[in-house]
Amino acid sequence: MGANLFTNYGEAVAMILFGIGFGNLLLQSNLIKKIIGLNIMDTAIYLFLAEKGYIKGRVAPIVADGVTSVEAYINPVPSGLVLTGIVVSVSVSALMLALTIRLYRRYHTLDLDEISTLLKKGGQ
Amino acid sequence: MDFIRNFPCFSIMLCLFAGIISSGVKGRTARWINIVLLTTVTILSACTLFYTLSTGESFVYVMGKFPAPWGNEIRAGVLEAGMALFFCIIMLLSLLGGQHKLIAEVEENKIFLYYVLTNLLLSSLLALVYTNDMFTAYVFVEINTISACGLIMIRQVGRTIEAAVRYMIMSLLGSGLLLLGLCMLYDLTGHLLMSNMKESIAAIVAQGEYTIPLIVAIALMTVGLCIKCALFPFHAWLPDAYGYSTVSSAAMLSSLVSKGYIFLLIKIIYRVVGFDIFNNTRIIDVLFVFGLMGMIFGSLSAIKENDIRRMIAFSSVAQIGYIYMGFGMGTQYGMVASVFHILSHAATKSLLFIAVIGLTDVSGGSRKFIELTGSAYRNKWAGVTFTVGSLSMVGVPLFSGFISKLLFAQAAVQVDGKMLPALIVLGISTILNAIYFMKTVIRIYTPVEETSYPSVTFKDMKLYAIVLVFFIILNIILGISSQPIVDMIEQGLAMFA
Numbered sequence: 052m053g054a055n056l057f058t059n060y061g062e063a064v065a066m067i068l069f070g071i072g073f074g075n076l077l078l079q080s081n082l083i084k085k086i087i088g089l090n091i092m093d094t095a096i097y098l099f100l101a102e103k104g105y106i107k108g109r110v111a112p113i114v115a116d117g118v119t120s121v122e123a124y125i126n127p128v129p130s131g132l133v134l135t136g137i138v139v140s141v142s143v144s145a146l147m148l149a150l151t152i153r154l155y156r157r158y159h160t161l162d163l164d165e166i167s168t169l170l171k172k173g174g175q
Numbered sequence: 176m177d178f179i180r181n182f183p184c185f186s187i188m189l190c191l192f193a194g195i196i197s198s199g200v201k202g203r204t205a206r207w208i209n210i211v212l213l214t215t216v217t218i219l220s221a222c223t224l225f226y227t228l229s230t231g232e233s234f235v236y237v238m239g240k241f242p243a244p245w246g247n248e249i250r251a252g253v254l255e256a257g258m259a260l261f262f263c264i265i266m267l268l269s270l271l272g273g274q275h276k277l278i279a280e281v282e283e284n285k286i287f288l289y290y291v292l293t294n295l296l297l298s299s300l301l302a303l304v305y306t307n308d309m310f311t312a313y314v315f316v317e318i319n320t321i322s323a324c325g326l327i328m329i330r331q332v333g334r335t336i337e338a339a340v341r342y343m344i345m346s347l348l349g350s351g352l353l354l355l356g357l358c359m360l361y362d363l364t365g366h367l368l369m370s371n372m373k374e375s376i377a378a379i380v381a382q383g384e385y386t387i388p389l390i391v392a393i394a395l396m397t398v399g400l401c402i403k404c405a406l407f408p409f410h411a412w413l414p415d416a417y418g419y420s421t422v423s424s425a426a427m428l429s430s431l432v433s434k435g436y437i438f439l440l441i442k443i444i445y446r447v448v449g450f451d452i453f454n455n456t457r458i459i460d461v462l463f464v465f466g467l468m469g470m471i472f473g474s475l476s477a478i479k480e481n482d483i484r485r486m487i488a489f490s491s492v493a494q495i496g497y498i499y500m501g502f503g504m505g506t507q508y509g510m511v512a513s514v515f516h517i518l519s520h521a522a523t524k525s526l527l528f529i530a531v532i533g534l535t536d537v538s539g540g541s542r543k544f545i546e547l548t549g550s551a552y553r554n555k556w557a558g559v560t561f562t563v564g565s566l567s568m569v570g571v572p573l574f575s576g577f578i579s580k581l582l583f584a585q586a587a588v589q590v591d592g593k594m595l596p597a598l599i600v601l602g603i604s605t606i607l608n609a610i611y612f613m614k615t616v617i618r619i620y621t622p623v624e625e626t627s628y629p630s631v632t633f634k635d636m637k638l639y640a641i642v643l644v645f646f647i648i649l650n651i652i653l654g655i656s657s658q659p660i661v662d663m664i665e666q667g668l669a670m671f672a
Contacts, residue, residue, distance in 0.1 A: 069355060076348055085344060092351045096358060103362045128367070132310060136354065139317045143347060146321055150328070150340050157333055166337055 061102035068095035093140040104129030190298030202286030224256035248307035254667025272529035272642035273423030326424040338415035349402035356395030404433035407469030417488035426528040430521035445671035454505040463503025469496025474607035512582035519575035526646040527564040533557025551619040565612035575653035
């Protein structure tokens with residue numbers, strides 16, 4: 052088990068990063084820090100996918116020198132998934148940032164807990 | 176007849192195109208496009224349902240040129256088509272019922288955006304229902320989240336923006352977990368299509384390899400979807416989001432968005448992991464416990480609430496708990512009961528939200544119970560509808576809620592270890608439901624001596640009253656002719672396997 056962890060250190064790092072991002076998104080009260088956490092979390096998954104898709108000694112699946120053997124290339128699907136994931140995560144981050152600007156203009160703070168207390172005390 | 180096989184793909188594409196076109200037109204035109212779209216998709220889904228019922232088997236529609244292990248697929252069976260049909264009807268009714276509030280609460284130059292978002296929401300719901308590819312499901316889960324967030328915050332007050340932020344944060348945590356679980360499962364199986372994944376997982380389990388990674392992946396996906404559909408203890412964002420957004424949004428969020436995720440979970444259980452393998456993990460016990468806790472704590476929070484919209488929102492937490500209790504039983508009967516409860520809850524909760532808006536409108540816009548006293552006399556249609564919804568929620572015969580409670584009880588009796596807790600909590604939850612719903616019904620039917628609030632009649636709100644009548648009819652249809660629907664659900668679940 053320990054040996055596996057050492058050979059797959061990329062995946063292990065990805066999981067640790069995922070945990071860091073997840074924790075930040077969940078626990079930070081500052082909205083900007085939350086968004087940073089979100090991006091760390093998503094990037095960790097892309098690292099995981101890239102690690103899984105790469106096979107040592109092979110190259111990206113672009114037929115350049117007439118080599119068509121499957122053995123020469125890595126699996127292209129994880130790279131495609133990473134690209135799609137990046138698009139999704141960019142749009143979600145943009146939406147979160149837009150919402151943050153809205154909240155900041157209204158309450159002049161980035162602290163979500165503070166905003167909640169303000170709202171509980173009264174007012175819309 | 177084989178032409179009908181194209182309909183699921185058509186309906187998704189129609190929604191996307193309608194969304195694009197709506198973004199360039201004025202509010203009224205966008206509304207008409209939306210109504211035409213919803214009617215068309217309803218008809219297309221009804222045709223698909225009829226087709227699958229008549230052939231008795233599901234069909235696969237290949238998207239693009241690439242065949243099974245590589246390409247993308249859409250799959251439709253009785254359950255998928257039925258769900259799509261049901262979602263369209265509920266969405267149409269919710270939009271029409273909340274239309275006057277939408278015009279009042281949203282800035283005029285932003286109304287077209289609301290319809291863009293609903294079109295996107297419908298497309299993502301249909302895609303979640305029909306897709307046969309896990310990564311497509313993930314992408315549409317995110318589209319669903321984004322459009323739901325827009326629906327919450329289209330009414331620009333501080334509460335809704337805060338609620339939208341909280342909703343986004345919880346949703347993003349959920350979809351992060353879903354994506355991670357999905358990637359792990361892809362690494363284990365090497366496939367993204369649900370049918371191929373299932374074969375590989377069956378082979379892995381038969382060999383007895385990778386047990387822990389498999390369980391971790393399944394658990395991550397389940398927890399992710401549980402967070403997204405607000406299973407207790409992940410429901411903190413829910414009351415504000417449902418309580419302060421414009422009423423159509425609240426009705427659609429509670430009855431469609433969360434149900435879309437639950438339906439995806441059902442698909443994962445049946446089509447990706449396999450029902451037996453899922454039941455052999457201990458995850459169902461966790462779902463069972465949290466379902467039961469949700470049933471109690473959701474109702475308790477609802478009793479404490481002094482705001483009628485937030486009370487109904489908390490009641491959603493309890494109802495989601497029922498659905499997960501059905502999953503947790505780990506039998507076919509439990510699953511059928513859960514699917515029926517998805518329909519029953521979707522019909523009833525949207526009815527309640529739409530009816531409440533009629534009551535609060537004749538009480539000076541206040542949602543406090545003290546102001547709502549006697550409001551059922553001032554708006555008779557809304558009063559009767561709210562009473563019907565309450566009776567259905569409590570589980571009185573003739574209405575849909577009774578059938579789902581009956582199915583849950585029947586399913587519980589057939590499970591050995593879980594019979595007692597399930598039945599006891601079902602009983603307690605029914606009593607708690609009765610406390611807060613009957614309290615409200617009595618409150619709105621308590622006559623007041625003199626009131627400054629005006630009464631409304633049918634002439635003031637023709638569209639609204641007609642929508643309410645349709646809601647009541649839908650609820651009673653689900654309650655009276657439940658047997659054919661339950662048969663259809665059983666047939667649909669059999670097609671899943």
